[in-house]
Amino acid sequence: MNYELVIGLETHVELSTESKIFCSCGGHSAAKEPNDCVCPACSGMPGMLPVMNKHVVELAVTAGLMLNCDINRYTTFDKKNYYYPDLPCAYQITQLNHPICTNGCVTLKTSAGTRDIRIKQIHMEEDAGKLVHGGKYSYVDFNRTSVPLIEIVTQPDFRSAEEVVTYLNKLKSMFRSGGISECEEGAMRCDVNISVRPEGSEEFGVRTEIKNMSSFEAIEKAIRYEAQRHIDALEFETEELVQETRRFDDASGKTFAMRNKETEADYRYFPDANLMPIIIDDEWLEEIKANKPAAVDEKAENYRLAGISDKEIDMLISNHKISKLLDDIVAMGVNAKDGASWILTDCAGILRKDGKTLNDLVITAEKLYAVIKMVDNGDINRNAGKKILIAVVEQDVDPVAFCKEQGLDKKFDVSAIEAVIDKAIAENPQSVADYKSGKVKAIQALFGACMKELKGAGDPAVIKTLLEEKLK
Amino acid sequence: MNYYKTKIGNGNIAVDDTILVKDAEAAAGSKMLTGFKPLFSAEAVTRLENKGYQIAGKTNVGEFGLDLLGEFSYGAEADGVLKGAAAEAVANGEVKAALAVDMNGSARRAAAVSGVDFLKPTYGTVSRYGVISCAASGEQIGVYAKNANGIKDIMDVIAGHDEKDGTSLRNESYDYSFTAVSGKKVAIIKELSEKADAETKARINAFADSLRASGVTVEEISFDVFDTANTAWQILMTAETCNNISRYDGVKFGHRAKEYKNIDELYVNSRTEGFNFLTKAVIMYGSDVLSKNRYEACYDKSLKVRRVLAEKFEELIKQYDAILTPASSKTAYEAYNIHEAFGKVFNESAFTALANLIGIPALVCSGVQLMGKHFSEGLLLGLADAVERKGE
Numbered sequence: 001m002n003y004e005l006v007i008g009l010e011t012h013v014e015l016s017t018e019s020k021i022f023c024s025c026g027g028h029s030a031a032k033e034p035n036d037c038v039c040p041a042c043s044g045m046p047g048m049l050p051v052m053n054k055h056v057v058e059l060a061v062t063a064g065l066m067l068n069c070d071i072n073r074y075t076t077f078d079k080k081n082y083y084y085p086d087l088p089c090a091y092q093i094t095q096l097n098h099p100i101c102t103n104g105c106v107t108l109k110t111s112a113g114t115r116d117i118r119i120k121q122i123h124m125e126e127d128a129g130k131l132v133h134g135g136k137y138s139y140v141d142f143n144r145t146s147v148p149l150i151e152i153v154t155q156p157d158f159r160s161a162e163e164v165v166t167y168l169n170k171l172k173s174m175f176r177s178g179g180i181s182e183c184e185e186g187a188m189r190c191d192v193n194i195s196v197r198p199e200g201s202e203e204f205g206v207r208t209e210i211k212n213m214s215s216f217e218a219i220e221k222a223i224r225y226e227a228q229r230h231i232d233a234l235e236f237e238t239e240e241l242v243q244e245t246r247r248f249d250d251a252s253g254k255t256f257a258m259r260n261k262e263t264e265a266d267y268r269y270f271p272d273a274n275l276m277p278i279i280i281d282d283e284w285l286e287e288i289k290a291n292k293p294a295a296v297d298e299k300a301e302n303y304r305l306a307g308i309s310d311k312e313i314d315m316l317i318s319n320h321k322i323s324k325l326l327d328d329i330v331a332m333g334v335n336a337k338d339g340a341s342w343i344l345t346d347c348a349g350i351l352r353k354d355g356k357t358l359n360d361l362v363i364t365a366e367k368l369y370a371v372i373k374m375v376d377n378g379d380i381n382r383n384a385g386k387k388i389l390i391a392v393v394e395q396d397v398d399p400v401a402f403c404k405e406q407g408l409d410k411k412f413d414v415s416a417i418e419a420v421i422d423k424a425i426a427e428n429p430q431s432v433a434d435y436k437s438g439k440v441k442a443i444q445a446l447f448g449a450c451m452k453e454l455k456g457a458g459d460p461a462v463i464k465t466l467l468e469e470k471l472k
Numbered sequence: 473m474n475y476y477k478t479k480i481g482n483g484n485i486a487v488d489d490t491i492l493v494k495d496a497e498a499a500a501g502s503k504m505l506t507g508f509k510p511l512f513s514a515e516a517v518t519r520l521e522n523k524g525y526q527i528a529g530k531t532n533v534g535e536f537g538l539d540l541l542g543e544f545s546y547g548a549e550a551d552g553v554l555k556g557a558a559a560e561a562v563a564n565g566e567v568k569a570a571l572a573v574d575m576n577g578s579a580r581r582a583a584a585v586s587g588v589d590f591l592k593p594t595y596g597t598v599s600r601y602g603v604i605s606c607a608a609s610g611e612q613i614g615v616y617a618k619n620a621n622g623i624k625d626i627m628d629v630i631a632g633h634d635e636k637d638g639t640s641l642r643n644e645s646y647d648y649s650f651t652a653v654s655g656k657k658v659a660i661i662k663e664l665s666e667k668a669d670a671e672t673k674a675r676i677n678a679f680a681d682s683l684r685a686s687g688v689t690v691e692e693i694s695f696d697v698f699d700t701a702n703t704a705w706q707i708l709m710t711a712e713t714c715n716n717i718s719r720y721d722g723v724k725f726g727h728r729a730k731e732y733k734n735i736d737e738l739y740v741n742s743r744t745e746g747f748n749f750l751t752k753a754v755i756m757y758g759s760d761v762l763s764k765n766r767y768e769a770c771y772d773k774s775l776k777v778r779r780v781l782a783e784k785f786e787e788l789i790k791q792y793d794a795i796l797t798p799a800s801s802k803t804a805y806e807a808y809n810i811h812e813a814f815g816k817v818f819n820e821s822a823f824t825a826l827a828n829l830i831g832i833p834a835l836v837c838s839g840v841q842l843m844g845k846h847f848s849e850g851l852l853l854g855l856a857d858a859v860e861r862k863g864e
């Protein structure tokens with residue numbers, strides 16, 4: 001018999017905010033040592049109250065807009081109770097009854113064609129800390145507690161592991177380009193709900209949940225293993241399937257049932273009285289919409305039309321900072337293809353020399369634009385432009401001032417000035433003769449001719465010195 | 473009587489042990505928090521200090537403020553006649569005023585027993601930043617003083633918006649000037665008067681006569697919501713308390729059991745040793761009303777009762793400016809066995825729970841209680857002041 005795979009996903013994504021969700025501690029990526037980013041609030045000390053980080057709401061709404069969700073204008077927080085040492089308050093603040101986004105949809109392109117995956121909801125919540133086990137003791141690190149997460153819950157619409165991985169890659173590039181999450185290692189974690197049923201059947205089979213996986217490769221492997229286990233159970237009656245929570249063991253490539261104790265907990269959810277309901281009014285929603293970056297597909301298409309290569313588009317789409325830099329200089333008047341090459345080839349090359357990547361790039365759109373404009377205007381050649389760019393990227397110098405200082409501008413270039421002087425001498429033989437015969441004032445006519453040729457941009461002292469030398 | 477859990481200095485303000493003062497041990501009357509020293513002061517404390525007030529010390533409270541009037545404070549259990557430490561410190565002139573958390577009636581009962589004034593202001597007017605929180609949706613810092621003027625002085629300083637508390641109302645300041653009382657209408661609540669003893673009833677009548685002498689109309693009416701309000705509040709209060717004190721688990725600070733073999737035993741043993749019987753009863757009750765099978769019938773229903781009673785009170789207060797009730801069923805309490813505590817507190821909270829449930833202000837004065845609509849503190853203080861000036 002042929003079987004159909006039915007999969008639903010719950011994906012936790014860590015948001016790229018400067019501070020945690022309910023306190024002003026920096027995100028855990030800022031932490032160098034365990035418990036670096038911890039305050040009385042996120043370590044559960046009495047007396048502290050959660051204060052909502054507005055940016056978290058904005059990023060969650062942006063994610064909802066990208067996934068075509070309804071944005072709920074009234075959204076509330078609930079408490080989920082359980083004891084674990086990495087959870088300082090013994091409850092997690094999350095959203096149960098009024099999540100921020102519902103009813104979304106995302107379209108996937110896979111080898112099987114175009115597929116729509118329905119998004120059930122997106123909700124905001126805080127992350128837990130981390131336990132570090134060493135010798136006789138376990139240690140608690142609260143750097144990650146209260147780091148903001150969104151959880152994206154799909155309907156059971158996936159029919160293959162390939163679709164799941166395509167979806168996750170799509171989320172990743174969307175969220176990176178939208179500045180929602182860096183989606184680094186471990187910043188995206190998935191719970192996979194999986195069942196199989198005879199092809200054509202409308203009823204769902206027995207469902208198992210594989211918890212907490214972060215590598216896409218592991219997710220794919222886990223789905224393939226679990227699907228086969230279900231099919232074997234149905235086909236050959238190898239075992240009786242039960243609804244349960246399982247974990248995937250990377251080393252053996254198998255899934256194992258978790259203890260029941262962990263799965264049958266009653267979390268005693270109830271509303272958090274410390275956090276007032278959040279009302280998203282029209283004005284705020286419009287503001288968030290206005291700041292929302294273009295949808296990934298649309299953005300990629302625009303780059304393609306501008307003649308940017310597919311490889312470059314991939315680099316741009318996956319890096320919000322870099323694509324924004326390009327969009328900014330294009331808005332100032334730089335050609336998109338040209339701009340992409342300045343960033344992805346020239347800037348990247350400079351950084352690579354120091355073992356850095358584009359993620360380390362620190363340059364304002366204004367400075368990059370100034371360099372490109374000087375080249376485009378013909379004030380300097382491209383080589384000079386690259387020299388200036390190195391100084392800007394490495395030492396953050398002012399490009400125009402640096403260009404003058406180094407005499408890279410043609411108008412300050414001695415050889416260029418010499419050419420103008422030679423021309424003036426050739427075209428004004430009478431003045432040259434007068435000067436040589438002792439009429440010193442005759443040099444003024446030659447000087448004037450040079451200045452006219454240089455459109456007044458030359459340094460008078462330099463011209464004068466060079467002119468006197470030539471006339472000796 | 474020993475007022476203090478921790479003596480701080482020769483100040484004029486006492487602060488109950490559920491309110492934080494930087495670096496001063498804050499145990500909320502519990503063994504569980506023994507040795508806990510906060511890194512910051514409550515917003516109300518900071519505001520007072522900024523105005524030149526000084527904190528004398530942390531007064532004893534019953535564990536997490538859950539008992540009748542502070543009798544089950546770890547290491548300071550009461551015997552004989554029961555009195556609240558902060559209320560007594562004010563009554564005896566030890567301090568000018570005291571701050572206490574009004575959560576399940578203990579502060580108001582203590583004021584009635586000691587004969588001092590206590591105001592539980594409108595929910596959201598005084599920041600809860602720095603309160604060892606139990607029932608977030610209804611607890612509020614209140615003020616003990618000898619009279620209405622003393623309360624006004626402190627409220628003028630501590631009330632107002634605080635961005636560190638998400639439930640703090642946006643108002644920058646409030647007006648606690650006394651409202652003129654002549655021509656106002658006050659209702660005595662029949663159902664609550666009937667629950668009180670003869671001496672308490674006599675206090676209600678004396679207070680009513682004194683109000684009438686100031687031109688206030690006082691009449692007795694029936695308004696039978698207080699038992700319902702109490703049941704709803706006990707459900708919300710125990711659930712929220714159970715949740716908020718679950719962070720005291722022996723892992724991070726406070727008491728940790730000496731004997732444990734694994735993390736489960738660390739939790740169970742530390743909490744078994746750290747909490748008293750009453751707190752454990754509240755935890756059991758609170759976690760039961762939040763459990764899957766009971767949530768809708770208990771917790772969710774109580775939230776609905778809160779909304780309905782708020783509307784009912786609003787209707788009533790269109791006809792009357794304030795209500796006059798006992799703050800407790802009697803004028804004095806004797807020490808008793810802790811195993812009876814849950815029932816005793818439950819019964820007594822019928823007088824106090826409505827104000828916590830729907831967030832209205834309540835003022836205890838001359839051993840009785842006045843309640844009014846949100847932000848009616850100026851009127852309640854005016855009524856109290858009228859009676860207090862008559863008594864002088």
Ligand SMILES: [Zn+2]
Nearest residue numbers: 023025039042
């Ligand atoms: Zn923090």
